[in-house]
Amino acid sequence: MGYFNAMWHVLRIEENIYRDISSRGLTVRYASINVFILGVLYGIFSLSFLNMELFRDFPDSISVLVAKVIVVGTGIFVALLLHLGAAFLFWTFCRAMKGEIRFIPTYFNLGVAVVPLWLAVPGLTALHAGWRGPVIYLYAAVTGIYAFSSFFVATKSTFGYSYKKMFIAMAMMLVFTVSFLMLWLGG
Secondary structure (H helix, E strand, O other): OOHHHHHHHHHOOOOHHHHHHHHOOOHHHHHHHHHHHHHHHHHHHHHHHOOHHHHOOOOOHHHHHHHHHHHHHHHHHHHHHHHHHHHHHHHHHHHOOOOOOOOHHHHHHHHHOOHHHHHHHHHHHHHHOOOOOHHHHHHHHHHHHHHHHHHHHHHHHHHOOOHHHHHHHHHHHHHHHHHHHHHHHOO
C-alpha cells in the first residue's frame, strides 16, 4: 500500500491504518509529509486571503516573491508548532487515563491523521483573515469536526482505548481547552 492509498484510508477515518503504517515503519515519513503539506497549504491560503496592498511598497518583484516565500515558510512553521501542541495536549489527557507512556507515537500518529485538516485550511484562513459569514462558519465547523474525528481515531489507535475511555479523555481535554481559552480571552 502506497502513500496515497494509505492517506485515502486516513480520510475514511479507518483506525487500523495507523497500525498498518506503523508496522511498515512509515509513520515518521508520512507524518512529516502531511504536516509539511498542511503548512504549505496554510501559507498559500494565507497569501490568497492577504490584502495584496501589503506588497505595494516593495521595491521590486523579487522582494514581493521573497515576502511570499516567507509567508509560506511561516505557514510551515505554524503547522509544526500546531502539530506539536495538539499532540502534547492529546497525549497529556490520554496519559492521565493510564495510557501510552511515550509521547512519540502520539506525535507521529497525529501527524498522519492531519490529512482531513487540509480540507479545513481554506475556512480557517478565511476566518483568520477576517472574512465572516454563515457559509464560512459552517464550512470551518464541518471540516473542523471531520479533522477532530480523525485525531480522535488516531489517538484511540495509539492508546488502544475503548470508545468510552477515549470520549472521557476527549471530554476532559475539551473542558480544559475551553476553560483556558475563556481565561485567556477574558470571557
